[in-house]
Structures are given as structure tokens and as C-alpha cells.
Amino acid sequence: MQTIIVTGGAGFIGSHVVRLLVNKYPQYKIINVDCLTYAGNLANLKDIEDKPNYRFVKANICDFPTIYRLMQEEKVTGVIHLAAESHVDRSIKDPFTFAQTNVMGTLSMLQAAKLYWESLPEQYEGKRFYHISTDEVYGALELTHPEGIESPFTTKASSAHHHAYGERFFTEDLKYMPHSPYSASKASSDHFVRAFHDTYGMPTIVTNCSNNYGPYQFPEKLIPLFIHNIRHRKPLPVYGKGENVRDWLYVEDHARAIDLIFHEGKVAETYNIGGFNEWKNIDIIHLLIETVDRLLGRTPGEDNSLITYVTDRAGHDLRYAIDSRKLQRDLGWEPSLQFEEGIERTIRWYLDHQAWMDNITSGEYEKYYEEMYGKR
Ligand code: NAD
Numbered sequence: 001m002q003t004i005i006v007t008g009g010a011g012f013i014g015s016h017v018v019r020l021l022v023n024k025y026p027q028y029k030i031i032n033v034d035c036l037t038y039a040g041n042l043a044n045l046k047d048i049e050d051k052p053n054y055r056f057v058k059a060n061i062c063d064f065p066t067i068y069r070l071m072q073e074e075k076v077t078g079v080i081h082l083a084a085e086s087h088v089d090r091s092i093k094d095p096f097t098f099a100q101t102n103v104m105g106t107l108s109m110l111q112a113a114k115l116y117w118e119s120l121p122e123q124y125e126g127k128r129f130y131h132i133s134t135d136e137v138y139g140a141l142e143l144t145h146p147e148g149i150e151s152p153f154t155t156k157a158s159s160a161h162h163h164a165y166g167e168r169f170f171t172e173d174l175k176y177m178p179h180s181p182y183s184a185s186k187a188s189s190d191h192f193v194r195a196f197h198d199t200y201g202m203p204t205i206v207t208n209c210s211n212n213y214g215p216y217q218f219p220e221k222l223i224p225l226f227i228h229n230i231r232h233r234k235p236l237p238v239y240g241k242g243e244n245v246r247d248w249l250y251v252e253d254h255a256r257a258i259d260l261i262f263h264e265g266k267v268a269e270t271y272n273i274g275g276f277n278e279w280k281n282i283d284i285i286h287l288l289i290e291t292v293d294r295l296l297g298r299t300p301g302e303d304n305s306l307i308t309y310v311t312d313r314a315g316h317d318l319r320y321a322i323d324s325r326k327l328q329r330d331l332g333w334e335p336s337l338q339f340e341e342g343i344e345r346t347i348r349w350y351l352d353h354q355a356w357m358d359n360i361t362s363g364e365y366e367k368y369y370e371e372m373y374g375k376r
């Protein structure tokens with residue numbers, strides 16, 4: 001029996017984690033703590049909101065007294081911490097919010113767990129604080145092979161296209177070199193988590209994952225934004241030359257890794273999560289256009305004219321590529337879905353869930369939350 005707080009459970013990845021845990025472990029109690037920022041959307045959890053082992057608590061992770069009281073009241077045994085400001089472009093405009101949520105919010109979660117667990121006779125025994133982080137903390141890799149070379153590593157995710165765009169990959173022992181205010185705030189939060197292990201003996205784990213894609217992602221991020229824009233024939237704003245490389249993983253594969261690591265990962269360890277699935281932005285964009293066009297009965301590629309090159313993102317990291325061999329070797333995790341299949345599944349999901357998208361893009365869901373919970 002476990003009582004687990006999942007923070008950020010109304011967001012993109014958090015909602016997949018909550019759904020997986022609620023369905024897989026009816027004997028657990030899963031408490032979703034989320035303050036519902038613009039990115040939090042309870043519609044992401046409609047299918048599980050009435051399950052008896054699920055509770056939603058609208059709270060800000062920075063509100064230490066509320067979090068501490070909740071831990072006592074619910075006798076929390078584990079924390080899976082995803083709540084964060086997650087969009088790099090927003091961090092460039094508003095770094096303070098990122099420091100507040102990602103750094104101070106993580107510290108508040110750590111301190112609340114520490115004080116509560118240390119007050120128990122068994123203290124940290126059977127407890128776990130699992131912090132979800134990003135590959136962006138490692139900085140950027142060189143793009144030494146712009147045309148791509150055969151990758152030395154293949155997984156199910158990358159099996160149809162196993163290109164690498166450089167020789168180096170992010171491994172767990174790399175020095176942190178964050179460039180954006182977002183990645184700097186995530187790096188700082190990772191350091192706090194490890195400090196709580198080293199200083200107080202808290203049983204912590206950190207994982208750093210590559211770019212996720214799949215259903216329920218907020219349409220400010222590349223893949224859902226571009227699917228939406230292609231459908232409505234709006235311009236596709238490609239930053240710079242579209243040559244930046246990202247390493248993509250289907251969100252449910254990330255959620256499966258989180259479940260496995262929460263239960264079987266070794267305390268104080270760091271695990272990288274990714275599928276060795278590197279893509280240049282412009283190649284993904286062409287794949288999105290072709291697939292959306294085909295699914296909508298248009299001539300595949302006819303919407304290429306929507307591509308609009310715009311000013312590059314400031315400090316735009318050139319290449320991310322995660323080495324996840326430690327996780328594969330130590331815990332036997334592997335991605336389950338080939339990228340091309342995952343992209344088609346994702347596009348179909350967004351096309352079939354137009355109402356979900358319209359609620360966000362029309363501001364309708366803001367009204368819904370106001371009625372349900374009052375003004376944010
Ligand atoms: P998201 O922006 O979709 O969701 C974030 C959630 O956190 C939202 O529901 C929001 O309401 C909530 N939240 C924000 N501030 C809060 C606060 N102060 N108190 C309580 N709740 C708050 O983010 P995501 O893309 O699902 O990312 C989740 C986590 O995974 C983040 O920590 C992110 O850094 C990490 N991550 C994301 C990716 C990715 O590709 N999306 C990859 C690796 C790691």
C-alpha cells in the first residue's frame with residue numbers, strides 16, 4: 001500500500017503518469033497536486049477522475065504549509081514531482097516565474113517531505129522522493145554530422161530511422177551546462193534534490209528525459225502547435241533554419257519508465273530516459289505536414305507552403321541526444337513504440353479530439369475552471 005503525491009498531474013506528462021498509476025495500482029492512493037496554471041487541464045484526466053483511489057488537490061507546490069499538512073493528513077509515502085513551468089520560450093520572457101516554481105517549489109516539496117518523514121518512527125524507510133527532470137540540464141551537443149550518420153544505438157523508437165547527428169550523447173556523469181532560464185531552473189532543482197539526499201539521507205531519485213510527444217500536450221510546444229496549425233492552414237513558425245536536433249520519446253513510454261524507476265530504481269541514482277531517436281526539426285515538420293495532409297484527405301505535402309522561417313529562439317540549443325543505456329541495462333526498460341507509428345497515433349488523437357484543442361485555443365477551458373474553482 002502506498003500513498004503517492006504526483007505533482008503537476010493535470011499537465012501533459014503528469015496526466016499520463018497519474019492515469020497509469022491509478023489504473024495499474026487500485027490498492028494505492030494517488031493524489032494529484034496541481035495549481036492549474038495555464039498548462040494544467042483537468043480535462044486530461046476525465047477518464048479516471050471518479051476512481052476511488054484518485055484525489056485531486058488544487059494547491060501550489062510553493063505553498064509549504066498546505067503541502068506539509070497534506071502529507072501529514074494523507075500519510076504520504078512517496079512523491080513523484082513533475083510540477084514545473086516547462087516551456088523554454090516563456091522562460092526567456094519571464095525567468096522569475098521559472099525560478100519561483102521550479103526552484104522554490106521543488107525546495108518546498110523537499111522540505112515538506114523531509115519534515116513529515118523525519119517525524120515518523122520509521123523515518124525514511126519505505127519512502128521515496130522522485131524528481132522528474134530534463135535532458136536540457138546537460139546543455140547542447142555539437143551537430144558534427146548535419147546530414148546524419150547511422151546511430152550506434154537502436155531502439156524500437158528509432159528502428160525505422162536510426163540517425164545520429166554527432167558522436168557524443170548525454171550520459172548521466174556529464175557536467176551540467178544549462179543555457180536557458182528554464183534549463184537553469186531545472187538544473188538548480190536537481191541540485192537541491194541531490195543535496196537533500198547527501199545532507200539528510202532523503203531517499204531521492206532524479207531522471208532526465210528527452211523531448212516527449214503524444215496526446216494532451218499543450219499546443220505551445222512544437223508538435224501539437226504544428227498539427228493544429230496545419231489543420232487550420234496557419235503559418236508554421238520554424239525557428240532559425242529548422243536544423244536543431246531533438247530526441248523524441250512517446251509520452252506513455254516515459255510514464256512506464258517513471259513507474260518502473262519509482263518502484264525499482266536505486267536511491268540516489270540518476271537515470272537518463274530516451275529512445276535514441278534524433279530528428280532535425282525540419283524533418284519532423286515535413287513528416288507532420290505529410291501525415292496530417294494524408295489523414296485529412298489532402299495531397300500529402302501540399303501544406304509545405306505554410307512553413308515560415310522566423311527569428312531563432314535566443315540561445316537555441318543545437319542538439320539533444322540522450323544515452324539511456326544505463327536504464328536499459330539496470331532496469332530493463334525499452335521504448336515500446338516506433339516513432340513513425342507514435343507520430344501517426346498522436347496526429348490522429350489531436351484530429352479526433354478537436355474539442356479538447358478548441359477549449360484551449362478559444363479560452364473556453366479558462367471559463368470552465370473559473371466556474372469550478374474560481375479565478376486562478
Ligand atoms: P506541463 O507544462 O504540461 O505541465 C506542468 C503542470 O504543472 C501543469 O499541470 C501545471 O498546472 C502544474 N504546475 C505548474 N506550476 C505549478 C505550481 N506552482 N504548483 C502546482 N502545480 C503547478 O509540463 P510537462 O511537459 O508535462 O512536464 C512535466 C515535467 O516533466 C516538468 O518538470 C518538465 O520539466 C519535465 N520534462 C518535460 C519534458 C517534455 O518534453 N515535456 C521532457 C523532460 C522532462
Ligand code: DAU
Nearest residue numbers: 086087088134135136210211220221222237238239244281
Ligand atoms: O528536451 C526536453 C524538453 O523538451 C523539456 O524539458 C521541455 O519542457 C519541453 O518543452 C521540450 O523543450 P524544447 O524547447 O525542445 O521543445 P519545443 O516543443 O518548445 O521545441 C522543440 C524544437 O522546435 C526546438 O528546437 C524549438 C523548435 N520550435 C518550437 C516551437 C514551439 C520551432 O521551430 N517553432 C516553434 O514554434
